[in-house]
Amino acid sequence: MGDVPEGVIERLSTYLNCLIKFQQNNVETVSSERLGASCGVNPAEVRRDLSYFGTFGKKGVGYNVKAMIPCIQHILGSDEPHKIALVGAGNLGSAVASYEGFSQHGFHIAAIFDSDPAKIGKKIGGVEVFDVRDLPRVAQLAGITIGIIAVPPSAAQDVANLLVEGGVSVILNYTTALISLPSHVQLHNADPVQQLLHTLYYLSANDRSLVRRKRVGASHNRARHTSRS
Amino acid sequence: MGDVPEGVIERLSTYLNCLIKFQQNNVETVSSERLGASCGVNPAEVRRDLSYFGTFGKKGVGYNVKAMIPCIQHILGSDEPHKIALVGAGNLGSAVASYEGFSQHGFHIAAIFDSDPAKIGKKIGGVEVFDVRDLPRVAQLAGITIGIIAVPPSAAQDVANLLVEGGVSVILNYTTALISLPSHVQLHNADPVQQLLHTLYYLSANDRSLVRRKRVGASHNRARHTSRS
């Protein structure tokens, strides 16, 4: 009953990142050992992760970097273009809008939305700012599939509703607000506070637990990594 | 040999968030069922997660919202203040600097760093911008434990090295760059592209896999959530 584990998909996007870096350094082939090392993943896990989708390597040689990249892009779906609606043209919105990394992976900010009349009609990074009330109409018209919420937390749920109405499939939420969504829409929380919070636990030796623990001060140290959200 | 699973810690910060929202709505007690529902987590998992750290609930009643919050804060370590060094005073840096959510959880941006002479010496959100070359010295002096990288990707590794030299324990990386770090420093990647990439896989029906799959078009739909990072 084993489908592709969620972790596999997360790691795949990490592998893709690494492979792109390898390519930039003119590395032609990588072994699962090398790829794993650069992502903080066990080599056997790299091999199994890839084996869910086919066989990509040459025994005795490894994986061809150049050939691998479009394969993973295809698996993830980043070989097709995806249109983004960015909501919120404030500080954070502007940062996201001016972020160069999107286009490299087929993402395209198609429209920006805000409620501030002073911003509506202007352009940010070459993209027009629309009235947020027009969001559902514009999003549907433009075929937007991804929404990014970069507004104050108090407005986040309203914005989420408009995005759903506009037909998006994925919402990336940069606020601390808790968002409720119909189950066919994916929610991904990217609030920096949330992200920092759970790293704190691993900071100082764990005498934090309020109950006697099994192994105290044990080794949770094999190069702690994280990515996801 | 089972220590506290990493997932538990991630969920804990989600529970905290939910509990704070419940408190704002004057909810006095929550059952694991209710808390779980609002976080997208199975009630039994909520109970087990909490049980790693003690017993917090009353049988037949549930968990006291007000009492629970400081407990989780203590477990995570967010009851103590934490100083942040923010590197990069551009668009993204400014967005992070003006983010109100930090202080609520004991985070405090103690210093901002940039390499642009035009920015050095100015203030952003009341915090002074220092020369990035002074980072190690200033960070050590101020007792900074967390570094946030919000510079162009090409400078990210250099910045990371300076942060390590400055003695930070956690680095939140907002760039696409791959960062190498000594194993005693926690790395957390928060690149929005990475975050979006792996959601794509779940977007359209999965005919993406390059090999025949077991159950095609199966149900991966129990209200897909994400947070971590």
Place this chain on the structure above:
DNA sequence: CTTTGTGAATATTTTCACAGCT
């Protein structure tokens, strides 16, 4: 000799299901 792809073994995480407290 090197490195893949994968059955089988391990380890971890989640969920069930229920005894026991309030």
Place this chain on the structure above:
DNA sequence: AGCTGTGAAAATATTCACAAAG
């Protein structure tokens, strides 16, 4: 009657270890 806390079961995920390929 309602809900927690937790053994035991089930489900998932990771890692080992090796046959087969280049």
